[in-house]
Amino acid sequence: MKRHAIRTLDELDLRLRGSVATVGVFDGMHLGHQSILDRLLSAAARRKAPSVCVTFSVHPRAVLGGEAPQQILSLEHRLDLLEARGVDHAVVIRFDEAFAQVEAETFVEELLVRRLGVAELVVGHDTTIGRARRGDSTKLAELGLRYGFEVVAMGQVVVDGELVSSTAVRRAIASGELVRARRLLGRPVSLLGRIVHGDGRGATLGFPTANLEVTSEAFPPLGVYAVTAECSLGVLPGVMNFGMRPTFRQAAERAVFEVHVLDRTDLDLYDERMEVSLHSYLRRERRFDGPDDLKRQITADIAAAREVLARAGIGATE
Numbered sequence: 001m002k003r004h005a006i007r008t009l010d011e012l013d014l015r016l017r018g019s020v021a022t023v024g025v026f027d028g029m030h031l032g033h034q035s036i037l038d039r040l041l042s043a044a045a046r047r048k049a050p051s052v053c054v055t056f057s058v059h060p061r062a063v064l065g066g067e068a069p070q071q072i073l074s075l076e077h078r079l080d081l082l083e084a085r086g087v088d089h090a091v092v093i094r095f096d097e098a099f100a101q102v103e104a105e106t107f108v109e110e111l112l113v114r115r116l117g118v119a120e121l122v123v124g125h126d127t128t129i130g131r132a133r134r135g136d137s138t139k140l141a142e143l144g145l146r147y148g149f150e151v152v153a154m155g156q157v158v159v160d161g162e163l164v165s166s167t168a169v170r171r172a173i174a175s176g177e178l179v180r181a182r183r184l185l186g187r188p189v190s191l192l193g194r195i196v197h198g199d200g201r202g203a204t205l206g207f208p209t210a211n212l213e214v215t216s217e218a219f220p221p222l223g224v225y226a227v228t229a230e231c232s233l234g235v236l237p238g239v240m241n242f243g244m245r246p247t248f249r250q251a252a253e254r255a256v257f258e259v260h261v262l263d264r265t266d267l268d269l270y271d272e273r274m275e276v277s278l279h280s281y282l283r284r285e286r287r288f289d290g291p292d293d294l295k296r297q298i299t300a301d302i303a304a305a306r307e308v309l310a311r312a313g314i315g316a317t318e
Helices: 031-047 075-085 104-115 137-147 166-174 178-185 291-311
Strands: 002-006 019-023 051-056 089-093 118-123 150-153 189-196 210-214 223-231 234-243 256-261 273-283
Touching: 019 031, 031 051, 031 075, 031 118, 051 075, 075 089, 075 189, 104 118, 104 137, 118 137, 137 150, 166 178, 178 189, 178 273, 210 273, 223 256, 223 291, 234 273, 234 291, 256 273, 273 291
Parallel strands: 002 089, 019 051, 019 118, 051 089, 118 150
Antiparallel strands: 189 210, 189 273, 210 256, 223 234, 223 273, 234 256
16 A cells, blocks of 8 residues: 655645545544445445545544544554555545645545546545535535545444444443454454563563553553464464553553563564554453562463463464
């Protein structure tokens, strides 16, 4: 997937013909977003045309309302998932106060028509673009008639009686409802980050960990989780502690992600990216009396994680 980062519409050095495009934040990449992308990709394949997702580096509400919702996915994670779906181009707009003043007509004419050559625009049921959010689906349909492209507004997606939305996903993650979040996402809750150096305390206990620096914001409750970790070595089963490490005198200043990969003590993954998928919450974080007490609990956590992952059909590494 080709990625194009721009601040203004005229910065985009791209001239497509007959593309199929969509516009949105796509935070979470939940089943509602996936329905939009499915239509985008099927239309592009039918038309033998490039597929384009126009998205934003920050949530527009951070500029329009002064406060944005906690992001479920970092921008990097969103783009990775778009690429995995098979989108050809991602146009990432830096949404700021100047861009917020762009009229819907200008957005459509300058970006969608002149640069993307859009033949079909696929949007969500609540998509709005342009200044004061005037470019709703009705306005976009009018502009489509003017400029000669089709507009398809996708309907709401409901799972088990619940409307799928980024807000619903955030609430499920924050309350630790991993099963509910997975139903809304169509996949496990996951975190993408880069492995950084820690204090090496896990290795001294016999359980080395990868310390993950994560830039998203919608996190589950503190505690221990059965996980799988995807990195350059493949998808590895593991156990993750997300917390403040209260057992030690120098507890963390903020909650940290520490991933122990099962049956591997030889990993050297510093500076690599790792995506960690959360399969089950095992227990809350608590303070232990000392290293021996903590080691016994970690051993129990690993056994519990093995059981959970085995039920999910995920085995340990050799």
